[in-house]
Amino acid sequence: xxxxxxxxxxxxxxxxxxxxxxxxxxxxxxxxxxxxxxxxxxxxxxxxxxxxxxxxxxxxxxxxxxxxxxxxxxxxxxxxxxxxxxxxxxxxxxxxxxxxxxxxxxxxxxxxxxxxxxxxxxxxxxxxxxxxxxxxxxxxxxxxxxxxxx
Amino acid sequence: xxxxxxxxxxxxxxxxxxxxxxxxxxxxxxxxxxxxxxxxxxxxxxxxxxxxxxxxxxxxxxxxxxxxxxxxxxxxxxxxxxxxxxxxxxxxxxxxxxxxxxxxxxxxxxxxxxxxxxxxxxxxxxxxxxxxxxxxxxxxxxxxxxxxxx
Numbered sequence: 001x002x003x004x005x006x007x008x009x010x011x012x013x014x015x016x017x018x019x020x021x022x023x024x025x026x027x028x029x030x031x032x033x034x035x036x037x038x039x040x041x042x043x044x045x046x047x048x049x050x051x052x053x054x055x056x057x058x059x060x061x062x063x064x065x066x067x068x069x070x071x072x073x074x075x076x077x078x079x080x081x082x083x084x085x086x087x088x089x090x091x092x093x094x095x096x097x098x099x100x101x102x103x104x105x106x107x108x109x110x111x112x113x114x115x116x117x118x119x120x121x122x123x124x125x126x127x128x129x130x131x132x133x134x135x136x137x138x139x140x141x142x143x144x145x146x147x148x149x150x
Numbered sequence: 151x152x153x154x155x156x157x158x159x160x161x162x163x164x165x166x167x168x169x170x171x172x173x174x175x176x177x178x179x180x181x182x183x184x185x186x187x188x189x190x191x192x193x194x195x196x197x198x199x200x201x202x203x204x205x206x207x208x209x210x211x212x213x214x215x216x217x218x219x220x221x222x223x224x225x226x227x228x229x230x231x232x233x234x235x236x237x238x239x240x241x242x243x244x245x246x247x248x249x250x251x252x253x254x255x256x257x258x259x260x261x262x263x264x265x266x267x268x269x270x271x272x273x274x275x276x277x278x279x280x281x282x283x284x285x286x287x288x289x290x291x292x293x294x295x296x297x298x299x300x
Binding site for chain 1: 192229273
């Protein structure tokens with residue numbers, strides 16, 4: 001497995017993260033890598049929220065992966081705190097390298113460190129490989145994920 | 151439709167909310183309504199987080215419903231902010247009254263007010279009525295929801 005370093009994202013990483021978001025069958029239709037303005041505004045909002053953890057993976061000084069972890073307190077399950085994983089992206093050059101596993105393992109470890117009792121995520125049903133990937137990592141595909149664009 | 155009032159939850163609502171969480175086929179196995187200590191700690195954490203909105207629905211002065219809305223900024227979808235609905239519960243006396251619809255409509259309206267572009271939620275696959283309910287409200291069951299207990 002290659003040697004990756006996972007660290008908090010900085011604003012200098014925005015172009016590399018957005019390029020990965022756009023280099024994706026679903027992302028290609030909904031990202032605008034030529035105009036970073038909305039991403040910069042969103043980054044500032046993320047940076048100001050202590051429950052948001054946007055990280056990148058570096059390899060040989062290049063950003064080759066990203067993941068967003070959100071910590072959510074709640075009353076259910078005896079006041080359990082849960083975490084949600086969003087926006088997992090791996091650079092095309094690094095797919096199959098084990099980096100996806102490394103990023104998810106980072107997210108699970110960080111969730112444990114933050115006293116979460118549950119880690120959850122949703123994956124578009126059209127991403128057929130994702131289900132096997134997450135199940136191999138111990139996740140249970142127990143839920144239906146609903147979305148409403150507003 | 152009955153006359154419901156939806157308002158932010160206060161700590162005095164914790165017993166009523168926990169009773170609803172426990173009065174549920176899944177919740178019965180994982181809640182402890184006789185010991186409110188963990189719920190009180192979680193409520194304080196929710197109350198201190200400006201991106202968390204725990205609300206209750208009142209009818210004739212009684213708490214008969216609850217919902218948690220979390221606002222999550224992010225880079226993907228051109229820096230879209232999304233919201234997540236969790237812990238929707240309706241008191242047994244009020245099921246079929248339209249309160250579930252009222253609570254979800256409140257969450258969608260509040261998400262719009264907070265400039266979210268997407269509302270999402272997951273529902274346990276064993277809750278077979280939930281799919282029809284959310285689809286009727288315009289949600290698309292486009293995702294698979296994964297969970298990992300840690």
